[in-house]
Amino acid sequence: MASSNRIVHWVTVFLRIALGGIFVYAAWVKLFQFSDGRLHLIPWQLFAMAIDSYQLLPQTGVELAARILPWIELAIGLLLVVGRWTRWASLVTSGLLVVFFSLMVRAYAKGQEISCGCFGPGEIISWKTLLRDGSMLAASLWVMAMAWVSRRAPRTLPEPLPPSGTPQESAPNLPS
Amino acid sequence: MKVFAAVLAALFCCAAAGPEVDKGKIIGTPTAPIRIDVFSDFECPACKNFHETLLPQIVRDYVMPGKVYVVNREFPLPIPAHQASREEANYATAAARLGIYQPVADALFQNQQAVINGAKPWDILTKILTADQQKRILALAKDPGVLAEVQRDVDAGNKERVSSTPTIIVSHGTQHFPLPYPINYTILRSLLDGFLK
Numbered sequence: 001m002a003s004s005n006r007i008v009h010w011v012t013v014f015l016r017i018a019l020g021g022i023f024v025y026a027a028w029v030k031l032f033q034f035s036d037g038r039l040h041l042i043p044w045q046l047f048a049m050a051i052d053s054y055q056l057l058p059q060t061g062v063e064l065a066a067r068i069l070p071w072i073e074l075a076i077g078l079l080l081v082v083g084r085w086t087r088w089a090s091l092v093t094s095g096l097l098v099v100f101f102s103l104m105v106r107a108y109a110k111g112q113e114i115s116c117g118c119f120g121p122g123e124i125i126s127w128k129t130l131l132r133d134g135s136m137l138a139a140s141l142w143v144m145a146m147a148w149v150s151r152r153a154p155r156t157l158p159e160p161l162p163p164s165g166t167p168q169e170s171a172p173n174l175p176s
Numbered sequence: 177m178k179v180f181a182a183v184l185a186a187l188f189c190c191a192a193a194g195p196e197v198d199k200g201k202i203i204g205t206p207t208a209p210i211r212i213d214v215f216s217d218f219e220c221p222a223c224k225n226f227h228e229t230l231l232p233q234i235v236r237d238y239v240m241p242g243k244v245y246v247v248n249r250e251f252p253l254p255i256p257a258h259q260a261s262r263e264e265a266n267y268a269t270a271a272a273r274l275g276i277y278q279p280v281a282d283a284l285f286q287n288q289q290a291v292i293n294g295a296k297p298w299d300i301l302t303k304i305l306t307a308d309q310q311k312r313i314l315a316l317a318k319d320p321g322v323l324a325e326v327q328r329d330v331d332a333g334n335k336e337r338v339s340s341t342p343t344i345i346v347s348h349g350t351q352h353f354p355l356p357y358p359i360n361y362t363i364l365r366s367l368l369d370g371f372l373k
Contacts, residue, residue, distance in 0.1 A: 035351050036350040045367035049355055053357070121355055
């Protein structure tokens with residue numbers, strides 16, 4: 001592997017694992033709380049309030065998203081970290097980040113001072129959160145592109161041509 | 177010796193329950209199963225909105241039946257636009273010592289825009305306080321104990337990583353849940369009802 005290819009490979013691996021780790025963390029803070037020496041499941045209503053503050057979905061949509069989205073984040077985060085089904089995991093990640101980022105930009109442009117809901121409550125949408133999520137989206141698109149490009153690329157390099165002058169298997173004599 | 181031990185035990189008990197929260201800032205009975213801490217700033221418009229719309233609903237549906245108690249905490253934001261916030265927090269905390277936190281808080285929120293426009297908070301309060309209350313609140317607002325109490329609220333907020341106001345923290349048992357703002361009351365009801373099941 002050429003050195004530039006090697007750098008691209010390791011950058012992609014780093015971004016994939018980092019992105020996966022961030023998604024696992026984002027899901028974890030929405031799903032679990034450690035208190036009293038035990039792990040507790042956080043009520044879905046907390047994330048529902050964050051989703052509702054964007055004023056986009058009806059109540060049933062808010063509830064559905066709040067109940068399933070953190071589990072999806074956890075699943076794709078783990079897949080990215082371990083490097084399994086990377087193409088599909090990165091595709092879903094990019095799709096989610098496109099939606100999240102668009103909604104955050106929309107809320108910021110409208111001057112809504114709302115919690116972004118990214119890593120639990122208390123983080124108001126600002127240029128910092130936009131920069132962070134924009135960087136995550138860029139990383140995700142990169143990982144996705146690399147994953148799909150590597151799928152299309154041949155798995156093994158073609159055999160090098162033999163040097164001229166070496167005997168080659170002759171083509172079978174075809175009847176004229 | 178036994179008497180001394182009993183007195184010591186009683187003191188430790190009071191110290192443990194002691195200065196954390198001023199009873200004058202509590203709405204409801206502290207034996208209720210759910211506690212809601214409200215960190216707010218008298219110059220914050222969202223806090224005014226919470227105080228005037230959502231808080232009365234919570235009081236009506238959950239505090240009155242004894243299911244929830246609310247603890248008002250001061251969190252004057254250290255930003256140039258909120259010049260009078262700290263002073264207002266001191267007056268409110270002083271008023272809590274006299275058992276009149278709510279009317280003082282109501283007046284400060286009702287006249288929030290006037291204060292933002294430059295009116296003095298004290299001038300607003302003189303309209304609702306008796307001469308005796310004014311005298312006592314003015315003295316208490318400079319009392320080191322009251323100033324320390326406001327600072328304790330701010331420190332508690334910083335410990336809870338409060339970064340904006342209002343920050344509402346729902347506690348049930350040993351679990352604490354800071355709520356994202358704005359709060360949808362239907363979802364909040366679902367949360368509280370879930371705890372009460």
